[in-house]
Amino acid sequence: MQLTLWTYEGPPHVGAMRIADSMRGVHLVLHAPQGDTYADLLFTMIDRQDRRPPVSYTTFQARDLGGDTANLVTRAVTDALERFQPQVILVGESCTAELIQDQPGSLAQGMRLPVPVVPLELPAYSKKENWGASETFYQLARTLLADRIPPPGTPRPGREGARRPRANLLGPTALAFRCRDDVTEIGILLEKMGVDVNVVAPLGASPDDIRRLPEADFNIDLYPEVSRTLATWLERQFGMPRTKVIPMGVGATRDFIAEVAGLAGLDPAVALAGELPGQASRSSSASRAPWYSRSVDSTYLTGKRVFIFADAAHAIAAARIAAEEMGFTVVGLGTFDRAFARDVREAAAKYGVEALISDDYLEVEKAIAAASPELVLGTQMERHIAKRLGIACAVISSPIHVQDVPARYSPVFGFEGANVLFDAWVHPLMMGLEEHLLQMFREDFEFHDGAAASHLPAASPAAPRPAAAVAPAPPAQAAPAPEAAVPANEPGDPQWTPDGEKELGKIPFFVRGKARRNTERFALERGIRRITVETLYDAKAHFSR
Amino acid sequence: MNDLSTPRAVEPAAGRIEPIVLRERGQREVFCGLTGIVWLHRKMQDAFFLVVGSRTCAHLIQSAAGVMIFAEPRFATAILTDRDLAGLADAGDELDRICVTLLERRPDIATLFLVGSCPSEVIKLDLAKAAERLNARLFPRVRVHNYSGSGIETTFTQGEDNALRALVPTMPATDERQLLVVGCVADVVEDQLVRIFADLGIGPVRFLPARRARDLPPVGPGTLLLLAQPFNGETARALVARGARILQAPYPFGAEGTTAWLRAAADAWGVDTERFDAVTAPGIARARASLERARERLSGKRVFLMPDSQLEIPLARFLHRELGMSVIEVGTPYLDRQMVAAELPLLPPEATLSEGQHLERQLDRVRAAKPDLTVCGLGLANPLEAEGLTTKWSIELVFTPIHGYEQAGDLGGIFARPVERRERLKP
Ligand code: SF4
Numbered sequence: 010m011q012l013t014l015w016t017y018e019g020p021p022h023v024g025a026m027r028i029a030d031s032m033r034g035v036h037l038v039l040h041a042p043q044g045d046t047y048a049d050l051l052f053t054m055i056d057r058q059d060r061r062p063p064v065s066y067t068t069f070q071a072r073d074l075g076g077d078t079a080n081l082v083t084r085a086v087t088d089a090l091e092r093f094q095p096q097v098i099l100v101g102e103s104c105t106a107e108l109i110q111d112q113p114g115s116l117a118q119g120m121r122l123p124v125p126v127v128p129l130e131l132p133a134y135s136k137k138e139n140w141g142a143s144e145t146f147y148q149l150a151r152t153l154l155a156d157r158i159p160p161p162g163t164p165r166p167g168r169e170g171a172r173r174p175r176a177n178l179l180g181p182t183a184l185a186f187r188c189r190d191d192v193t194e195i196g197i198l199l200e201k202m203g204v205d206v207n208v209v210a211p212l213g214a215s216p217d218d219i220r221r222l223p224e225a226d227f228n229i230d231l232y233p234e235v236s237r238t239l240a241t242w243l244e245r246q247f248g249m250p251r252t253k254v255i256p257m258g259v260g261a262t263r264d265f266i267a268e269v270a271g272l273a274g275l276d277p278a279v280a281l282a283g284e285l286p287g288q289a290s291r292s293s294s295a296s297r298a299p300w301y302s303r304s305v306d307s308t309y310l311t312g313k314r315v316f317i318f319a320d321a322a323h324a325i326a327a328a329r330i331a332a333e334e335m336g337f338t339v340v341g342l343g344t345f346d347r348a349f350a351r352d353v354r355e356a357a358a359k360y361g362v363e364a365l366i367s368d369d370y371l372e373v374e375k376a377i378a379a380a381s382p383e384l385v386l387g388t389q390m391e392r393h394i395a396k397r398l399g400i401a402c403a404v405i406s407s408p409i410h411v412q413d414v415p416a417r418y419s420p421v422f423g424f425e426g427a428n429v430l431f432d433a434w435v436h437p438l439m440m441g442l443e444e445h446l447l448q449m450f451r452e453d454f455e456f457h458d459g460a461a462a463s464h465l466p467a468a469s470p471a472a473p474r475p476a477a478a479v480a481p482a483p484p485a486q487a488a489p490a491p492e493a494a495v496p497a498n499e500p501g502d503p504q505w506t507p508d509g510e511k512e513l514g515k516i517p518f519f520v521r522g523k524a525r526r527n528t529e530r531f532a533l534e535r536g537i538r539r540i541t542v543e544t545l546y547d548a549k550a551h552f553s554r
Numbered sequence: 555m556n557d558l559s560t561p562r563a564v565e566p567a568a569g570r571i572e573p574i575v576l577r578e579r580g581q582r583e584v585f586c587g588l589t590g591i592v593w594l595h596r597k598m599q600d601a602f603f604l605v606v607g608s609r610t611c612a613h614l615i616q617s618a619a620g621v622m623i624f625a626e627p628r629f630a631t632a633i634l635t636d637r638d639l640a641g642l643a644d645a646g647d648e649l650d651r652i653c654v655t656l657l658e659r660r661p662d663i664a665t666l667f668l669v670g671s672c673p674s675e676v677i678k679l680d681l682a683k684a685a686e687r688l689n690a691r692l693f694p695r696v697r698v699h700n701y702s703g704s705g706i707e708t709t710f711t712q713g714e715d716n717a718l719r720a721l722v723p724t725m726p727a728t729d730e731r732q733l734l735v736v737g738c739v740a741d742v743v744e745d746q747l748v749r750i751f752a753d754l755g756i757g758p759v760r761f762l763p764a765r766r767a768r769d770l771p772p773v774g775p776g777t778l779l780l781l782a783q784p785f786n787g788e789t790a791r792a793l794v795a796r797g798a799r800i801l802q803a804p805y806p807f808g809a810e811g812t813t814a815w816l817r818a819a820a821d822a823w824g825v826d827t828e829r830f831d832a833v834t835a836p837g838i839a840r841a842r843a844s845l846e847r848a849r850e851r852l853s854g855k856r857v858f859l860m861p862d863s864q865l866e867i868p869l870a871r872f873l874h875r876e877l878g879m880s881v882i883e884v885g886t887p888y889l890d891r892q893m894v895a896a897e898l899p900l901l902p903p904e905a906t907l908s909e910g911q912h913l914e915r916q917l918d919r920v921r922a923a924k925p926d927l928t929v930c931g932l933g934l935a936n937p938l939e940a941e942g943l944t945t946k947w948s949i950e951l952v953f954t955p956i957h958g959y960e961q962a963g964d965l966g967g968i969f970a971r972p973v974e975r976r977e978r979l980k981p
């Protein structure tokens with residue numbers, strides 16, 4: 010048994026739902042009890058979908074057990090076929106059905122249906138959501154492509170005539186982070202390069218589209234958590250090469266262009282014309298981010314301590330952007346997805362930090378608190394951690410919440426994605442010059458404790474708050490839990506002298522929480538019981554080394 | 555709309571026929587009983603809920619809670635893994651280990667609920683025995699209870715019923731004459747009710763659950779039960795088995811419902827009409843006034859309630875009698891006639907009452923009826939909105955204080971807001 014407070018990933022059948030929901034003409038029949046229908050709301054509420062996910066649940070009850078649960082499966086399959094007329098039926102089961110062993114997949118296969126049936130094995134007691142998505146995508150494609158696999162050793166047909174190179178975009182799904190816009194953005198990039206998009210899948214694809222996958226020259230493994238398994242299989246069986254770079258950030262986008270050009274047999278120099286790495290001029294890139302990052306306002310971003318915890322692909326890419334394109338210091342890097350632990354460890358080594366591989370929310374919280382970053386880049390979970398610790402935060406990967414599915418166009422991949430990320434990461438931090446001005450005018454009455462920077466909403470719980478170090482930020486909705494985030498002072502804790510406290514009050518509010526934390530830590534580590542003005546400045550000197 | 559000027563208006567017209575019941579079986583789109591943890595843990599501030607289940611169960615609770623992440627929640631899931639299923643680890647030992655670690659972390663916890671799920675039930679994990687074992691070890695510091703919130707046995711609000719039912723055997727015995735209010739109500743509602751009962755001279759009044767699960771109210775032959783929620787049938791019957799008596803009443807939703815509910819207690823305590831009217835009049839007046847806006851908006855409109863929280867029957871009554879809506883269909887996951895005996899006669903006879911669910915067929919009926927308002931679960935709301943229907947997602951009804959006079963306006967607002975919104979937005 011594993012004690013879990015919050016889970017980053019759902020069970021594997023939710024991954025299967027994400028595939029079914031992303032596609033057209035596909036229906037999933039799940040052998041599951043009624044409570045499991047909760048998963049529909051992830052799609053309709055978080056992703057704001059205007060239709061139900063194409064999923065039927067058998068919703069068996071205790072009184073069905075030992076009786077006709079198998080019948081419920083065949084009935085649900087028959088009904089789904091009749092009502093929704095899918096071109097393919099996926100049949101899977103959730104954790105409970107796995108235990109009663111009705112084998113719904115084989116049952117459905119035995120029904121001689123007029124459409125292909127893909128039985129799914131989704132081991133609920135050992136696997137999780139991403140695995141379920143990846144496996145479902147792979148099994149579906151394998152079934153639909155079974156009769157098209159060339160005999161081993163068949164050379165891949167060359168590109169006929171003057172046809173433009175073609176690529177598949179693999180991996181985008183419902184409920185994933187910014188897929189909708191990333192697909193558009195990468196499509197635009199490919200179009201500019203002279204590469205046609207053959208199929209985007211699973212998002213928006215039909216079973217016929219899946220059958221057309223081998224018509225592309227290569228695959229873009231855009232969301233490896235979902236598409237790596239299939240992309241590797243296509244590489245093996247169909248000799249289709251795949252990309253390895255995730256085009257997130259300006260540097261990575263340039264690398265991606267070079268990689269795609271290589272696979273497509275194009276000259277990368279043409280596609281990269283205008284990309285002038287390292288140049289400070291306004292037109293050094295198709296993205297504004299490099300210039301913004303070099304503009305003097307951004308000086309204040311230098312060395313900001315950032316903690317990154319997300320799915321592996323987004324985490325690794327974000328770390329590179331943070332270090333190379335924003336001039337931040339990466340103080341933590343990790344992922345909840347063990348399948349990609351090795352990649353994350355390698356990346357972490359580059360920044361001299363130890364990778365945090367864990368799906369234990371409390372452990373992540375502890376690590377973040379210990380690293381005392383100024384910015385957290387994470388998932389919806391880290392948003393809450395950061396909110397509680399009073400640290401700025403931006404979400405960079407699923408699991409997401411409704412506000413991470415914005416109405417506006419906001420990709421995070423490609424050159425426009427780099428712009429979006431620049432804004433998204435800088436916004437929660439103090440605007441550089443504004444911070445500077447606040448310092449200069451801090452004696453003015455407008456800059457009293459309660460005044461937040463003008464770009465931050467007055468009562469935003471996500472804003473760095475003066476009192477963050479001593480009180481939990483109020484939750485956004487009206488159901489706050491009474492648990493205090495910050496432990497009450499232990500008797501042995503250092504105490505502030507009135508003078509020390511007064512001096513602390515002169516420090517601008519937006520850094521005061523941090524100053525208080527640091528000073529207390531400093532005092533604690535040295536066994537100092539009374540925090541005086543001296544202690545405060547000793548600590549300041551210590552931490553600014 | 556009935557005349558509300560006299561609180562006795564709830565008495566059913568003579569010879570009124572009950573609505574026809576449509577029994578359905580098919581796909582159900584309802585949460586399981588684990589969901590109750592979301593509000594139960596907020597009500598009982600010294601309690602921890604440990605679900606013994608799968609990752610699905612953990613995911614359900616956090617999704618239903620809107621992923622409202624609190625400092626450190628007072629609920630968690632002990633997720634079964636392959637090792638547990640293969641018998642490599644002794645489930646009992648594992649559970650003990652987890653509970654002990656958990657309680658070490660949280661010295662503030664005085665009550666631990668072990669909550670069964672579908673997987674724990676299918677593999678026949680004996681949580682009652684586990685609770686007994688843990689009690690031997692941890693009591694009196696912590697009292698351990700167990701109940702099932704599994705989706706194969708419970709729907710949504712039945713989780714609360716099972717949790718409260720689990721408390722009944724440990725409630726102390728008493729012969730004292732007392733009023734026991736059964737079912738979770740928001741603290742603010744509890745305080746209001748306490749004041750009203752005091753003004754009526756009814757007492758002592760106790761609540762199940764109390765704010766601290768540890769403060770169990772006593773029960774016995776002198777106990778009169780006033781049910782605050784229609785889904786606590788098993789708990790009510792267990793209390794009856796311990797000598798208590800149920801005061802039949804409609805539920806305290808709206809001015810009329812609240813008055814009738816209070817009157818059931820007042821009659822049992824022999825409170826005279828004059829005093830009753832004097833005490834309730836200000837509340838009734840405020841409730842009615844606060845319902846005016848919703849009434850203006852909703853009167854004459856047609857509502858369809860999908861089965862979800864078990865609150866559907868009393869709410870349909872409220873929407874019909876106090877807001878003037880006509881009711882097309884009232885769905886309920888299951889029909890516990892004893893619990894709604896005072897409500898059924900108040901439903902409009904033309905309403906279809908459906909028990910259980912066949913989701914697709916029911917949605918066909920919704921589409922055919924084109925209601926002005928459809929009350930449904932979160933998974934269905936946006937899709938129905940996209941089809942042009944106006945919806946109210948029902949989970950809000952268990953998370954928001956809606957009982958009593960002072961909340962009547964809020965309750966009306968919950969239904970009026972979506973309708974108002976659709977009217978405001980230009981196409
Ligand atoms: S229906 Fe069963 S398996 Fe699903 S979440 Fe509820 S208790 Fe867990």
Ligand code: SF4
Pocket residue numbers: 393410411484485486620621622623
């Ligand atoms: S505070 Fe509530 S609404 Fe806001 S992100 Fe968290 S869960 Fe969502």
